[in-house]
Amino acid sequence: MTLSQVNTENAVKAVPAVPRPVEPAHVIKDDAEAIAVARRLAAEFVKDSAKRDRERIWPVAELDAFSQSGLWSINVPKAFGGPEVSYATLAKVIEIISAADSSIGQIAQNHLGVVAAIRTVSDAAQQKLLFAEVLRGTRFGNAFSELGSKRAVDFETRFADAGDHVVVNGRKFYSSGALLAHLVPIVALDDEGRAWYAIAERDAPGLTVIDDWSSFGQRTTLSGTVLLDNVKVPKTHLVPGYKGYEVPTADGAIFQIIQVAVDTGIAQAAIDDTVAFVRTKSRAWVDSGQDHAWEDPYTIQAVGDLTLRLHAAQALLEKAGRAIDRAVLNPNADTVAEAQIVTAEAKILSTEIAIAASNKLFELAGTRSTLAEHNLDRHWRNARTHTLHDPVRWKYAILGRYFLNGENPPLHAWS
Template identity: 70%
Template sequence: MNIAVSAQSLESARGAPPVPRPTSPAHVIRDDEEAIRVAHALAKTFREGASERDSTNRRPYAELDAFSQSGLWSINVPKAFGGPEVSYKTLAQVVAIVSAADPSIGQISQNHLGIVAAIRTVSDPEQQALLFGEVLKGIRFGNAFSEIGTPRATDFKTHFVDDGDHVIVRGKKFYSTGALLAHLVPIVALDGEGRAWYAIADRRAPGLIVIDDWSAFGQRTTASGTVIIDEVRVPKTHLVPAWKGYEHPRSDGAVFQIIQAAVDAGIAREAIDDTVAFVRTKTRPWVDSGQDRASDDPYTIQAIGELTIRLHAAEAILDRAGLALDEAVANPSAETVAAAQLAVAESKVLTTEIAVLASSKLFELAGTRSTLAESNLDRHWRNARTHTLHDPVRWKYAIIGNHALNGVNPPFHAWS
């Protein structure tokens, strides 16, 4: 009996093939000003195909190569190791600029930049030189952190055992943003003492299977699906002690978080820009307004004003959080790290709320025509609603309030 097997099911069994490594070194950004300039140039290109990629679920292979080869994936590599070490204010602006054009591409960079920050915090100089050298060449880190089916997000079943110069890793991950398109995949795995490490595996390693099964209605092209780790060997040179980043006051969690906030800021800005463009060119004025143009409707004007103010407030707090992070990275202490965590939490609240509000308000202000599939404007709401679920904003309010009222510093983990 012949049994037909689809190409898609075969790929799911084997996993998606790894992407090629860069054939030439990546550019190295000189300073903050160049980083912003390059981000705007890339965003202009990324924006052109963003709606089509969302509609067809097409992965951004060429776009991601351009992004990482531009030098923007090494902007937080320390100067001592040949990197530009830009301000975290600039880094957040870069992510927001790119995310306005395509938030999936912006999000894919998040875990890479977070891992670079963690290596600075916890690795010894020899390991830093090795891994930062890879980043400066254009090598991309992915993400195999989160698991489903555990009691809490901080609980992990993935573990490793010693094997001489290597460790052998076993486990299964989900929400693995960037793994599909990465060259190296940091895996959060526990040692025999229950401590978490980043076991940075080669994407081509035997037993490392990345399945392209991400099916969320938003952030469609992040490919944040399943990673199976079946006896994967990782050299100890690539075993990074993640647990040290949370043993003492350090800013690792806040770095991961500020990039999430920057993605949402980008979504909000693009949603507002698209609302304005649609109202100006396609929306009809309401019959009772007495206006010839929808853009002269006083209620629409008021609503756009409110959205703009909320966006500017969110962006200002995001800048403030970046500067607080700079201080915490340069001079880590209980006080500086707590200040950075709190500033980042505030930015997470405001960027989340404006992203969801602006992407929903778009349809109210632009009218029924804006819901047509040909415009695909619902992608802004889908992206905002999906991405802002990363961690609950209600707990950000609690962290900020508990500090203001009771002087309690935020907890230390990757979501704070």
């Protein structure tokens, strides 16, 4: 079956592109404003987050508010008119949004990662062009990963040179954000096997996005299949992503730290809902001798333990952000390795606390917390799904090799 045939058969399933915003996006002025704006948005996003998950309602209005708020341009360099906030702040922003709705937090991940990559690998003319798009409120989706390859780094999608543009052919999956993106960065290989970001218009002829994401968690990340049938991309939008991994850069750690922040956000939401349920709905256990569930000494101990472990993950998350800042300003083998190592440590703790907190919620809150009307299982489903990114068993190996044998982590987007 040819790609063209696949495209035709799936035409009825294709999701139409959304228009770019009419008004330019706000530009955040500093780190403090970024945190304040994130908190304001989160207070709105959380209101219908359970309903969106239950009914798989796309967060269309929420995503528009998120990208128009200026939070999608917070890592654009000051030299190009951006806020260039600390990566510790960027991670906190994603955590705050993810605590309200982790799917919305994840949608921004690849956008922010591509913005970072453009800073690392693009020339000044390309940076000026693409950063201007981002500052206006243009959203990048992604078409990176492929289904069925031997390894995540094995790509079959390729592009061919056609003068002032390239032509891309392939098939992608796990394309978070692509459904409601304005531009879609596609990881495609050149004739030498090097990976580039070919940034295509979302409504480019031959680019088909299908809403077929069926995971039990992160249900509204706007992921799915992307079909690429002779998609034309101007060379002005062809970004040499491979250069970010030929020498030490912070690009991999930046992609990773955003994943960590999504998970600490999920953990925060699970703990918050545990406390709220125990304080208002749970009954004291018959043998506790207490009148209220929140007086149970074992529940008190468990909430203290969960909160401590979350705070440890958050502390490492902030430390990782500062290490990434140093690696961005002065990229070398040592600064980049430090950023990768601290981010790997944070990834381990964030994975463990996201799963533990979302699981412990039901033990502490009791049987009533499993009722469908509360939809509290979304926290566990989201944690279990999202933490499958970049398995932590390999993070332990990275740490052991570094601290025992002085071996720096590998340079790729998963490290």
